[in-house]
Structure formats: structure tokens, C-alpha cells
Amino acid sequence: MSENQPPEILAARDVLETEAVAIQVVGERLDAAFVSAVDALHVTDGKIVITGLGKSGHVGRKIAATLCSTGAPAVFMHAAEAVHGDLGVHQSGDPVIFLSNSGSTVELLGLVPVLRDRGSSLVGILGNLRGPLAREVDVVLDASVA
Secondary structure: OHHHOOHHHHHHHHHHHHHHHHHHHHHHHOOHHHHHHHHHHOOOOOOEEEEEOHHHHHHHHHHHHHHHHOOOOEEEEEHHHHOOOOHHHOOOOOOEEEEEOOOOOHHHHHHHHHHHHOOOOEEEEEOOOOOHHHHHOOEEEEOOOO
16 A cells, blocks of 8 residues: 555655654553642632743743643743743733753742742643743743753
């Protein structure tokens, strides 16, 4: 079957198979931290705030949009803008999801004490489980990539 396929189709199938394996690996990593994260994000009042920078920020915008479309109030807060005066989107007690590959982004780390003072639960979806942000959040979900 594959010998008659154009190389573009073969390449596309290879990409999809690689992604399928990656999703399977993430599924195998799920543990009690996932349940803790869901519990931390479950709010009856307020909204879920997602924050990140760079590519993580783009992903955060998509997560916020997806949560809203499923009925969970959510908003994206740009970390750099938040530390420079745009923290108003976050209200006391709103749980926060931090997205970071390195887990050491200065702007994200700078938000932690402010959000703690506001009584927020902090969830990190992080690529580096040994970074400083992993030590600061309440729950860490492993987003590392081989």
C-alpha cells in the first residue's frame, strides 16, 4: 500500500504516528498529580487564569479558549504584562496554570508571591521538573519532551 503513496503522504503519516506515540507516553505519565491539578482548578466562582511566555503563551491562549468553550471560565494572562501592571485580570482566589518549558522564566517566578498573597492555587505544566518553578507551584504536571 505505501509503495504507491507520494512522499508527502508518507511524511504526514510519519508525523501523525510520532504524535500518537507522544500522546500515549503522556497518558502513561498521568498520576495522582493530575487529579490534584483538576481539584485545584475546580472553581465555583471566578475563573482559571493561564499564564506563560513565548510559545507557552500561545499554547496558554489556546487552553483558555478551549476551557471557555467547554463551560469553564478561563482567561490568558501574559506574564510579562502582568508584572508590569496588567495583573487586574486575576482576582483573589483564581487558580492559575503556569506553562513553561524551562521552569525558570523570571516573569513567571515573579508572579508566584503575588498570586500566593491572593490565595490562588498554582498548577505548573512544565517541561523541566527540576526548575525553580516546579518547587514553587502546588501541583506539577510533566510536559517534558524526549
